[in-house]
Amino acid sequence: MKTITSLVGNHAVAYAVKQAKPNVLAVYPITPQTTMLEKLADYVSSGELKAELIKVESEHSAMASIFGAALAGARVFTATASQGLLYMGEMIYWVGGARVPLVAAIATRAIGAPWSIWDDHEDFLTKRDAAWIQLMAQNVQEAYDLTIQAFKISEDKKIIAPCMLGFDGFILTHTMERLELLDDSSVDNFIGKRDFSIIDFDNPVGIGTVAGPQTYMGYKYSIKKAFDGAKERIKEIMKEYSEISNIDYQPIECYKCDDADYLIAAMGAWSGDARVAVDMLRSEGKKVGLIRIIMFRPFPKEEISKYIKGKDILVLDRDYSFGSGGILANEIKSISYNLDSKIYSLIAGLGGKDVSEKEIKTLAEKMINKELGDEEWLM
Amino acid sequence: MNDKNFDFAISIPSKGSGGKTGLWRTKRPVINYDKCTRCRFCIIFCVENTIDEKENHLPEIDYDYCKGCGVCANVCPVNAIEMKDEAEV
């Protein structure tokens, strides 16, 4: 049973969180996520959401408090961006290493210095090594849908990992779009009951104790195994969700890639602009397709490899690893060694710089005409 | 080490989590029960919780874990505990 409405991204995510029925939330304001937690505070205050809202004094404490709550058996949530995500960095790794199911929404935002409140993907991607599942939304509908799926994915007994949802700051957080909401009981039935609690007075253990050289690596290996198997399970969960939402979810989306000679790869909101560029190029007879990444961690290697074999690809990066290259470009290059693909890296949109579909189209044309350098910065 | 359904670093309540700490000793506390007034100071103040109270409030040192710090000898109001060289005993 779906309701059609329109909400800004922040409120869509807040609505999804409300439907997931968390027990404990931690909130600390940071642009551009602030209106999400204000909405959550409203829900708690009105009684629509029965939860404890801990108004912590820093982001580090936000992640620490929901970590503690999760260990005690609560379903939890927090949201942050940029500086806040970095400030809780230590706790992000702690939670990842501890394999605690919890969900955090990241309203992506550029990182200082210099100060910027505008959108890029750097903050989200800095956490890619921390043993978190990472999903990225392209529009408000996905921000809503993926939030709900994140709760189920993170608590799934075959996965048991924290899950991070990225969605573009301002572009999605503050933009109102048409949104199809599921009803409360469908969400409740889909996510199910939470069954994870380590603090047990009848079975006392020390959690997160020192692990010496003989044992530390074993714990990390078990996380690796969990991540290796997570992709298939995530696909199954996405399929289950598609059945109740009638929207098809997959780890990657392939738009007109099956017969494409050239590809554009992207993640996040500007995939929409890339899609329009693809259509414009197609109307001029150029066979271009779009690979859109929804699940960034675990990185969907097989799925991407299938499409990029023998193709030229323009990878859009709204981020940069200094001294190395665009992060998404590097990830795709790392799986392309046997596939006879040529990867072009486009660095654009840093600090919220606007990127239009026309600019993407022009650069794709340059790629087709072999006029593009290995790495281009769209200034 | 743990029976959880996933691998994570946990520790279980155990004596000797620091090892057989009795082996750390260079000096060993020896109680002279003739002098002992059963005030229980040694039991109360032993920082390692290693002196047990037996019948009639008599103290008994657990030499498996006693580290030989000497606090018990220091607090005994009648000097009934002597720190002897571990090598001698």
Next chain:
Amino acid sequence: MANVNYMLRGTAACPGCPIPRELNNILEIAGKDTVLVVPASCSTIVMGDDIHGMPSVVPVVHSPFAAPSAIASGIKAAMNQLNKKGNVIVWAGDGSTGDIGFASLSGAAERNEDIIYICYDNEAYMNTGIQRSGLTPRGAWSTTTPEGKREFKKPLPFLMMDHKIPYVATLSIAYPFDYEAKIKKAMTISGFRYLHILSPCPPGWRFDPSLTIEIAKLAVETGIWPLMEYENNKLKLTGPSILLKDKSKRKPIEEYLKLQERFKELSDEEKRLLEEDINAMWLEIERRMS
């Protein structure tokens, strides 16, 4: 204080370290429905590892250095929402409490989180090898203050009283019945409770391990460590400290200082400043008591 141990013997603590006894006495009163939150500190090591086990008979949540107050807040929030009863106790050293975790401590106190925060104060970053912290006393040697610390000891108990939380107390393991009474009192109060134990450290303060209790006692008898209780906005002294408002009843601080090599190089001027610090503290106590 009988034969059941709540901190199982044979811990990794140094000989003479009071941590196992301090925790044993707390857990005996708190009972099995207690979870300890332990940030990076000597206690992280005392709590054993995944191969050798841990001495605590209650669950322990290990915490990064700055996080214990927040983790404890979260655990309590979850327990409330899930209708689980039990005590949530932070067991933190002075480094976590007064320095790196102070913002988190202050935040949790301001929110009046329903947890007990216990700082065991060995007056330096002992676990990493004796580096000075904000709670190292004036004049004390440490590896980062080889000439003696120039600054004063951050007055944590008073700072916590200024947060107007329901209960603040200072404790000493040399006075175990006063210690026990304060733990029991804290258990009956809800809201944020802060307890601060002066915890002498043989390798860090440089004294023979047998003197731990003697030094803890002298700290109180010289007036350096007042035993106090703050409840309902009222401050009172407890135990032997009650008599020590009268300066003449305090033992001379030399008796305390001379047993610890960390004060060996204390100059006359520094000793004078240290005495001034103590006198100022007692004036502050009197002011707050009135």
